[in-house]
Amino acid sequence: MKFLIIEDDAKIRTYVERGLKEAGHAVDTAADGETGLHLAMQEKYDALVIDRMLPGLDGLAIIRTLRGSGNMTGILILSALGDVDDRVKGIRTGGDDYLVKPFAFIELLARVEALGKRASPVAAQTNILQAADLEMDLLARKVRRSGKVIELQQREFRLLEYLLKFKGQLVTRTMLLEGVWDYHFDPQTSVIDVHISRLRKKLGDTDNKLIKTVRGAGYIIEDSH
Numbered sequence: 001m002k003f004l005i006i007e008d009d010a011k012i013r014t015y016v017e018r019g020l021k022e023a024g025h026a027v028d029t030a031a032d033g034e035t036g037l038h039l040a041m042q043e044k045y046d047a048l049v050i051d052r053m054l055p056g057l058d059g060l061a062i063i064r065t066l067r068g069s070g071n072m073t074g075i076l077i078l079s080a081l082g083d084v085d086d087r088v089k090g091i092r093t094g095g096d097d098y099l100v101k102p103f104a105f106i107e108l109l110a111r112v113e114a115l116g117k118r119a120s121p122v123a124a125q126t127n128i129l130q131a132a133d134l135e136m137d138l139l140a141r142k143v144r145r146s147g148k149v150i151e152l153q154q155r156e157f158r159l160l161e162y163l164l165k166f167k168g169q170l171v172t173r174t175m176l177l178e179g180v181w182d183y184h185f186d187p188q189t190s191v192i193d194v195h196i197s198r199l200r201k202k203l204g205d206t207d208n209k210l211i212k213t214v215r216g217a218g219y220i221i222e223d224s225h
Contacts, residue, residue, distance in 0.1 A: 001025045001026070001046040001047070001113065001116040002025065002026040002027070002028070002043075002044070002045050002046050002175070002178065003020055003025055003026070003027050003028075003045060003046060003047050003048070003049060003112060003116070004027075004028045004029070004030070004036065004039055004040055004043070004045045004047075004048045004049070005017055005020075005027060005028070005029045005030070005049045006029075006030045006033065006035075006036030006037075006039075006040075006048065006049065006050045006051060006054065006059070006062065007029070007030075007031070007049070007050075007051040007054075007078065008031050008032060008051060008053075008054050008055055009051070010031070012051075012078075012101075013029055013031065015105070016049065016105065016108065017029055019105045019108075019109065020109065020112075023109055023113075026178045028043065028045075031055075032054060032055045032056045032057070033054040033055065033056045033057025033058060033059070033061065033062055034056045034057050036050065036054070036057075036062060037057060037062045037065060037066070040062070040066055040071065040073070041066070041069065041071070042172075043172060043174065043175070044166065044169065044170070044171070044172070044175055045073055046073075046074070046115070046116030047073060047074040047075070047076065047112050047113075047115035047116045048066075048073055048074070048075045048076070049075075049076045049078060049108070049112060050062055050063065050075055050076070050077055050078065050095075051077075051078045051079065052077055052078065052079035052080075052081060052086075052090065053079070053080070053081075059077060059078075059079070059090075060089070060090065060093045063075055063077075063090075063093050063094040063095055064093060064094065066094070067093075067094035074096045074097075074112075074115030074116065074118060075094065075095045075096050075097070075115070076095070076096065076097045076098075076099060076108070076111055076112050076115060077090045077095040077097070077098045077099070078099055078101060078103070078108075079098070079099075079100060079101065080100070080101045081100075082100035082101075087100075096115055097111050097115060099111060127139045129161065129164035129165065129167075130164070130223075131164055131167050131210070131221050131222065131223055132210060132222075132223050133145055133146045134164075134203065134210065136160060136161060136164055138161070141157065143157070143160065145203055145204065150202055150203060151202070152199070152202060155180070155195060156195060156198060156199050156202065158180050159176070159180050159195055159196070159199055160199060160203075162175075162176065162179050162180050163211065163219060163220075163221045164221060166221075167221055167222065167223070168220070168221075168222055168223070169220065170214055170217055170218055170219075170220050171218050171219050171220065171221075172217060172218040173186075173192055173218050174186075175218070176192055176218070176219075177192070196211065196219065199211065
């Protein structure tokens with residue numbers, strides 16, 4: 001899973017980041033509200049961990065903005081404010097869960113993973129992924145377009161599977177590097193472009209209308225083309 005931590009306390013931020021990575025998750029971090037909101041709006045996350053009191057833009061303001069824009073990513077609020085009224089306010093603002101500082105990391109991990117699982121794309125729960133005249137059978141490991149079987153290499157299959165699981169949504173280069181190649185850094189190569197090009201050629205997507213490029217951002221695959 002991929003999580004975003006918005007926390008201004010460097011010790012807590014580093015501690016949580018390290019723990020989540022050790023548990024096998026991808027993690028982005030932000031030390032202030034404005035940076036955190038920007039990341040939350042631009043990237044796709046399974047869940048967000050947001051400190052309530054932040055410099056620049058507080059946690060509740062971030063949540064209001066996200067919910068107001070239609071972003072329903074699961075949110076775990078972290079706060080030193082533990083009164084019932086504070087917790088209720090956090091949940092009513094749009095938070096999904098509330099954890100009071102100090103906290104045990106194992107509890108944070110359990111809660112944020114639960115939010116992430118709840119938010120997993122529906123397509124990931126089925127064995128058949130589709131877009132337009134393209135169909136992928138995850139169990140049989142078969143890809144067909146207009147009924148014709150298309151042979152893909154393992155990496156090409158994983159790339160197409162990832163795009164289909166997020167059908168209709170922007171898939172960024174960072175998401176592909178982490179989800180398909182398991183890179184948690186930018187290798188500064190054209191590896192994604194090369195594989196997208198090969199995949200398009202095998203799919204007969206010569207006009208790039210099935211797998212669309214969003215310049216400077218990533219790719220999107222949709223039902224209509």
